């Protein structure tokens with residue numbers, strides 16, 4: 535049974551293979567294919583100037599890693615040329631390795647993005663709980679000391695936490711729609727609960 539590369543696969547892979555192998559040329563002899571011939575509306579159903587060569591000569595192994603673009607001259611020569619075949623196998627391994635590295639890299643990025651979001655959620659909760667507890671206990675708390683205390687709590691919890699990110703959490707907790715606010719008394723910044731406006735009642 536043979537499974538040839540489908541026309542659809544060929545169309546999808548062409549750009550990828552060109553980008554991977556740095557140009558629209560025969561991978562073996564580097565002879566460029568004429569760009570004017572690379573018009574697939576014109577070439578539909580006709581012969582394209584390039585061929586897809588199976589690097590390991592296994593025509594059932596239709597992975598993109600296993601193909602390069604090839605001119606008809608090289609395609610005819612390869613079955614009798616052991617140097618070309620050795621180069622082809624090296625190229626296949628190189629492609630597989632690059633693919634593997636790319637997968638590994640993507641996974642790594644995704645994992646670190648996930649854990650960053652998780653840590654940010656956790657640290658924000660630590661911050662909110664600390665402020666709520668301390669403000670309700672003491673009426674108000676010192677801004678600078680609060681930052682240091684929260685950084686310490688975050689580091690103890692998950693080994694992360696910086697004064698800068700804590701400042702951002704505090705800014706959120708003390709924003710216009712949040713229950714807390716930051717005010718200055720005698721040059722000292724403090725955090726306390728917002729007092730409901732009594733402007734209308736006092737006059």
Ligand SMILES: [Zn+2]
Nearest residue numbers: 560563605608
């Ligand atoms: Zn060639």
